[in-house]
Amino acid sequence: MQPLAQGAIESQKVEESRDGALGASKRARQASVRAFRACLILLCAFAIYFALRQGIGAWYFHQNTPPAVERAAQWDPENAQYADVLANLAHFYSANPDPSQIVALCEKAVRLSPHDAHYWADLGSAYDWAGRPDDAQRAFERSLSLFPNSPEINWRLANFYARTNRADDALPLLRRALVAGGVDDRQVFALVSRSGLNNQTVMTRMLPPDGALLVDYLDFQVDSGRLDRAGEVWDRLLRSGLPFRIADAFPYFDALVRAKNADAASRVWDGLGRRFPAELAPRTADGNLITDGDFELPILNGGFDWRVNPVRGAAVRIEPGRAGGGGLLRIDFDGRGNLEYGDVLQLVPVRPSTHYVFSAEVRAQGITTDSGPRFELVDADAVQVTEDLIGTSGWSLRRIGLRTGPLTRLLWVRIARPASHKLDDKISGTFLVRRVSLKPQDERRTAKQPSPDPR
Secondary structure, three states: OHHHHHHHHHHHHHHHHHHHHHHHHHHHHHHHHHHHHHHHHHHHHHEEEEEEEHHHHHHHHHHOOHHHHHHHHHHHHOOOOHHHHHHHHHHHHHOOOOHHHHHHHHHHHHOOOOOOHHHHHHHHHHHHOOOOHHHHHHHHHHHHHOOOOHHHHHHHHHHHHHHHOOHHHHHHHOOOHHHHOOHHHHHHHHHHHHOOOOOOHHHHOOOOOOOHHHHHEEEEEEEOOOOOHHHHHHHHHHHHHOOOOOOEEEEEHHHHHHOOOOOHHHHHHHHHHOOOHHHHHHEOOOEEHHHHHHHOOOOOOOOOOOOEEOOEEEEEEEEEOOOOOOOEEEEEEEOOOOOOEEEEEEEEEEEOOOOEEEEEEEEEEEEEOOOOEEEEOOOOOEEEOOOOOEEOOEEEEEEEEEEEOOOOEEEEEEEOOOOOOOOOOOOEEEEEEEEEEEHHHHHOOOOOOOOOOOO
16 A cells, blocks of 8 residues: 555645646746736837827927927927928028038938938038038939939029039939929029020020920020020021920010011011911912901911900901902990000011002991091101091092101001090991002002992
8 A cells, every 4th residue: 555655645746746837837927918918008108108299299390380390399309301391490581590500400301211302402402501512412412313303303403503513414404304394494594594504505405395395495585685595596496396386486576676676577477487388378468568468367466467456445356258358357446435546556577768558448337536547657767647537438448658767677557546635535436447558669550449348
């Protein structure tokens, strides 16, 4: 019996040892669970704390005032956007901005978000303003490498190059900005115009093959008073074959007229004729210097075609004519005012010291007052006028012979109505015009009387 008792005792000890080990293991697991839960609670507490700080920072930031942005940065100091915005606010709105402080804020933004191209561009601007051009160039070029197609970043680096006497390097960057369309064209043109670069170089390396951009550049040169450069742009536009409208040439044309450069204005009109033969060729007639004197086509409102300035109290339109008879220009006066009128007109290229004969067929329908419509021919030396037309009449011929002055190259032909000086001075009724002609006298044929027309 003794060996059995000894075995039972040993078995019991083994069981007790196993139970102790299991209990210790269980207690260890429980301790681990408690520790994990404690860590999880602690992590959650930290997450809630940081989320709360970020939320408070965002709340301040969206108030969009400098003090609020400063508070946002205090609550969330690891936010790169807040550092960058603070730098810009300090640069542009502080009474006495500190360059070193602005650089430090921008450097912080780049450190917190090293792959944001705009933060690098802002750092480049900060370095540039602080007088550190080498650092500025590295920051700007790093920005461009991160976002090479950004029009804003290309524009900012181009500005930096232009300020540091590297305007030639700016041209491909400006070309990208123009293609992307994120920068105002006029700002780009103004930058290169101040750079001293050759205009042909600018057009070749900066302007993309875009007719609208070439027209914008043409208008910029015209508005800047650089008609020689505008002429270069105009020549390139014509040679390019890029699409544009006839009316796009009119600001340049009118600038040449104001500069009294009749030859250049005529070349522009001739160039338009070659570029748009289907639209402009039918407007000319052999021997007649008046464009579309038979009113068969829509008015272009520019160049050597008819122009109509909209005026309250007078409505102008073209009425189609009968087969082979041409059209009519019709002016309806509404009777509401005493108009000083001169708003249907055409500019005509002429030779100096030359005799011309002007003629037009006119008709009145109920024209009131003592002052009716008439034609006026105006050059630098004199004004020639036809007889007024009032009341109601059939078709009649108005003719003027004139000799241009020794310096006259351009002649204005216009339909005018002087203001009345009578008590009953408000004009109403309709004035009709057809078959307008201006010819050198040596080419004049005997004018025929107007044919009957029931209109």
